[in-house]
Every structure is written in structure tokens, then in C-alpha cells.
Amino acid sequence: MDFFQQENTHLQGILKILRAEFGYLKSEIENLEEEYKKGLKEASETGRQDDAIDLIKDLNKMMDARHYSFKKRFIGRVIQQVNSPYFTRLDFVPLGYKTLSSVYVGKHAYASKDHRHIISDWRSPIASLYYNYPAPTPNASYTFLDEDFARPWIKIEKTVKGDLLLRRNIDIEDSKLLGVYDNNLKIDLVSEAISEKTGGILSDIIETIQSEQNEIIRSDPYRINIIQGTAGSGKTTIAIHRLSYLFYTYKDIIKENNTLLISTTNILINYVAKTLPELEIYTLRRSTLEDFIIKTIRSKGLKIAYEKGIENSTYKEKFKNSPEFIEEIKKFAADKKKSVLDDISSSRYFKKLDLGRYLSCIPDAPLYYQINLLKENVDGELGDINSEKKEGFVLEGAFFNELAEASLNLGKLMKDFDPVKLYKEFIQHLKIKNNAEIEFSFPNLNLDDLCGVYILADVLLGLIPNENKFTHVVVDEAQDIGLIGYEVIKRCANGSSMTILGDINQSTQKGALINDWKDLEEILDPSAVNYFFINVSYRTTKQIILFARKILEKFPAFKYLPEPFRREGEEPVLIQFDSREKAVSEIVMRIKEINKDEKSRAIAVIEPDPKEINNTLRYLKNNGVNPVIINEKFDDFKNTGVYLVPENLVKGLEFDTVFLLDPSLRYFPVNEQSAKRLFVCCSRAINRLFIYYSGELNPLLATG
Known part of the structure; x- marks a missing residue:
């Protein structure tokens, strides 16, 4: 039997298993939907509205308990697998073993009911052999994460070495085997895939990921990975494939609900949206930097009327994207905090109520977090007194009046906090201090000023608690974000887990904000930065x-x-x-x-x-x-x-x-x-x- 017939026989066996899985899921889903329809009919015929609502709630619980949404999503994946279950076969013999292991790699993994691993996922460790080695290679290797025996919560990277004996491209479409190409004989696989692209939408590149792209996709998630990629090098595509890889490999730590994708326009945010489900990404938070800032500030109950201002290339705007400007904001905020706390500390009620005991517990917390804590404790004591007063146990006195005054004053401080007006005050302060004109159009802020407002609000209020900060942040078209924008991004990230992708040659704003990626080291931790460079333009002829x-x-x-x-x-x-x-x-x-x-x-x-x-x-x-x-x-x-x-x-x-x-x-x-x-x-x-x-x-x- 020649290798084409051999692979076709193997394919038919896999398709038989997948079609059986499809039939089982289809039947399960149809039965669930039928039960749900019957339940809805029963609810509609129920005389009492409350009973109908309870029935519908029970139906929804039933659908959740029997994993309806998962099965609907999974059957879509099985349909894709029936169409094209895998794209390569790897024959690998680990060092020290004599038994050859044939591994088939596809877009999705599949394990049979007896737990036999039939198809490996492209994101699995062993699949990297396909991307890293274009032909059979002795002493090939791949890495995987394993638990530390003594400390299972810690992952250790381990390496498997061995001989890659076969790297076979397998072309399957509509459940039919179209071609088998041993050891990368089909060298124009990438060219063919690109020439067939239609444009208009992004497509996945799972079958054609290049080794340099694979290195980025699988790079250390706990570092700041900066990727300089020329036009057509696949930066955005790499970004979403990397996210898919991270959610698969580090699923207990990096999840869709704690990851943020930042891009420069809503067009680009929408552009990637249709491709994400293809890579099993469904609920990723995506936003422009402007929208993220506005929503975050408003989520704290603060008002911000924002209308993007006119871009300009003046020195003043460049100054706003300098470390010096960012430090001036922090210093202004620190001075404001000291001034406000001095006023509170000198008030009559502060010493009488011994409010200093609360501040001593959180001396480094943001100002308005401290004020809010004081008010919560004051209001708590007021509530206790009011409860006792209703029972006739206490009479209003001086202590009660001190509490009432403190609550009123602290509440006014919280209510009066307006980050935009405070930023305007900061700009006026800076003009006087530096004896220079600094452009500021109130309230029509440009993005630089919006970032300044965010930093000021974050220093004084604490916009995102540490436990809610993003575990991983991806920045696309990163060359169009200034240093002050990266200060915002750093503040919303929990640590140094970032992927930053861009092209200096596409920094088209007047007075380019980033002239060299090394500029980011003035804001981000230089010791945590890795650089990657892709100069090949795959997309364009x-x-x-x-x-x-x-x-x-x-x-x-x-x-x-x-x-x-x-x-x-x-x-x-x-x-x-x-x-x-x-x-x-x-x-x-x-x-x-x-x-x-x-x-x-x-x-x-x-x-x-x-x-x-x-x-x-x-x-x-x-x-x-x-x-x-x-x-x-x-x-x-x-x-x-x-x-x-x-x-x-x-x-x-x-x-x-x-x-x-x-x-x-x-x-x-x-x-x-x-x-x-x-x-x-x-x-x-x-x-x-x-x-x-x-x-x-x-x-x-x-x-x-």
C-alpha cells in the first residue's frame, strides 16, 4: 500500500469516529431543544405569571446543567473537523525510546471516548515540531510545561528531544484527501495559501505559521514581548493566534475575562472580530485606548465629557508624551494628596474621632480610596448610633455632631472629585511652573490629555483594584500610541505580561509618537522586555x-x-x-x-x-x-x-x-x-x- 492509500485509509477511520460524534451531539442537542420548546409551551399555558417565570428559570437551569451552549459550540467544531480533521503527520521518536510515535495535528484536538488521543491541537507542545522544523531533523526538540512535584502550583518548562523522522503535509477538503506531501516537498504551501486570500477579512494561518511567527506566538507570557513587524508580516494575525495559544496553554491563569486587546481604531477592533471564534476566542475584551479610558473612568461614577481633539505636531504634544510630563502628573497628584490630607487632619473632627487610626493602615493607598474608607467608617458609626437612638438608648450629643460633620465634609470631597477639572488645574500649574504655553482645549480633550486625566484619576482614586487588573494585555498597531498611553496600559496590567505589536514605518501621525521601540523602556520595565523582528512581508507580492x-x-x-x-x-x-x-x-x-x-x-x-x-x-x-x-x-x-x-x-x-x-x-x-x-x-x-x-x-x- 502506497502512502497516499495509507493516509486515505487512516482518514476514513478518523471520519467514521467524528461522524459518530456528530450524530450523538446532534441527537443530544435536538432532544434538549425539544424539551425546552415543550417547557416554554407549558409556561405559556400557565395561568399565573410567577409560575411561568419560575418554569422558564428552571428550563434555563436545565439547559445549563446539561451543557447546551457547550454542545452547540462543540458540534460546530466537529463539523469543521469532519471537513478537514488535520493537516500534518509527525513521526517522532523521543530520545531513549525505540517506539515511533505518529502524531496528527489539526486545528482542534480530538480524543475518543476511550481517551485515545486521535488528533493533537495545533497549540499543543508537540505541534511546534511542525512549525519549527521544515524537514525531518535528528536531535529535534519541543518544550512543554510540567508541574513541580513539590510545588504543583508552579509550572516548569521541560524539553523533549528526539528524532523527527517524518513531516508530512496532508491536504484534506470536504472530507476528501487531495494530496500528501512528504517532508515539506510542497514548498509553496505558504505562497499558495496567500495567493488564495481574498482580503476583506482576516483568516487563520494555523497551517502556514512560520518558525519566526511561531516563536512569538509561544513566547514567554510573563514578559513584555515587543514585536517589530513590517507591513504584511502578519502582526495582527500573530496577536490573535498568540491569544488562542495562551488561553489554551495557560488556561488556569490567562483567561479571556482577564485579557485586554487594545487597538488604535474601532475599525481594527471590528476587523479581527470575525476571526476570533475560529480560534476559539469568544468573550475577549477589545477596545480602543480612548474607549477603555472613558468606560473605566465612568465605571467609577465619575463624569467625563470627551470629544477627541485635533491632532497636532507641536512640541507641546511631544512634551505630553515624555517621561518628564508623566512624572509631573504624579508629583502634582502627590502634592494634591498631601494638601487634602493635611486639610482633613487639621479639621476639628479628625482628632476627636481618631480618624488617623484608619489612615495608618493604608498610608500608600490612593487619596480618594483613603477618603472613602474614612467616610465608610464614619457612616458606620453614625448608623450604629441611629439604630440605638431608635431603640431609645442614646441621645444626640457632641460625638454624634462630629460624626455628622465628618460624613458631610468627606462626602463633599468625594462628590467634588472631577478628574477633568483637576487635570485642567494641573495644566495651569505646569504653565506657571515652566513659564511655557502648553496646549489644552477644555473640554475637547485629545488622546494625550485623556491619558493624562486617566493617570491623575488612577493615582488619586485607584481606578482598577489590583485583583481586577488584566493578566495579559495585547497592543496592536502599537506605533500609534504615545508614551503617555503606555503609562495607562501599564497601570491597567497586573505585572509585565504584555504583547506589543507594531511597525515604526507605519507610524503615520504627525510628529511620530514612537521613533524607536527602545523609547518604551522609559515607561515599561526594561529588564522584562523581549524584542522580536519580522522583516519579511508574507502578504504582498x-x-x-x-x-x-x-x-x-x-x-x-x-x-x-x-x-x-x-x-x-x-x-x-x-x-x-x-x-x-x-x-x-x-x-x-x-x-x-x-x-x-x-x-x-x-x-x-x-x-x-x-x-x-x-x-x-x-x-x-x-x-x-x-x-x-x-x-x-x-x-x-x-x-x-x-x-x-x-x-x-x-x-x-x-x-x-x-x-x-x-x-x-x-x-x-x-x-x-x-x-x-x-x-x-x-x-x-x-x-x-x-x-x-x-x-x-x-x-x-x-x-x-
């Missing part, structure tokens, strides 16, 4: 990424330039036009030509000029194309269709084909920021790039 690279090369100071992957494609096409309407008409003709094969693909028309969006939309519609317009709240990403995308919102997205409309000097003057913006636009394309320009070609796009 060699021709497109080399074209985009030449834009950056016009500025010698730029580093981390992209390297092409081994995927050939069409050269970028530059077309001059004299009428925008005619240009859009030609774009539509090209779209129709590209789509003649009727394959699914997402196509982007990138518009640099916000004032021209409506005109471009009208021209597209006049030519028979009704595009999807992407705005800041857009969330309906699909792998097909034409998208009209404002240039400032295109970062982080990808499309099969990109049309860039009129990147003239008016919108992209020759400077470093424009070069980065153009690099972002061009590198969104997976397979084709067309650039329509009016007048003279922008020098940034010149290839000569």
Missing part, C-alpha cells in the same frame, strides 16, 4: 512590496525595511489621468475585468481626500459599482465586494486588489510622514496595485 520599499528608501533614516517573500506577481501599474471622473470609470472597467473569473475577492479604492469621497462614490455608482463605504464605526467586513476607503482609515486592512486614487503632492508632500502613509496604502494590496495620479507623478512614487 514581491513586486508590490519592493515598490513600496522604494518609497521608504528615499529617507535613509528609516530602518526595518521590508523584505519580499518568494511570491511573484504583477508589477504595480501607474496611470496618469486628467479627469477624476474618467479615472474612476477606468477603475470600474479594471474591476470588472479582474472579476471575470467570478472568484471572491475584496477590492479597495483608497481616497486620500476626504472632500472627494462623495464625488468618488457618485462616479463609482454611475458606472455600476455600489461600493461599501468604510467609516470609523464600520464592522461588516466580508471577503468580497468593492470598498471605498478613506486613506486615514486603511491601516491594518488588506485587499486582493488596491486602487490608490490621486496621491498627489497636495495630499502627500515630500516628507517622512507622507512616505509612511504611501507605504501603508501600497502595502494593503495582496495581488494587484494600481495607482492613478494627476499632473506630475509624486516624487515619492518615482522608481528611477
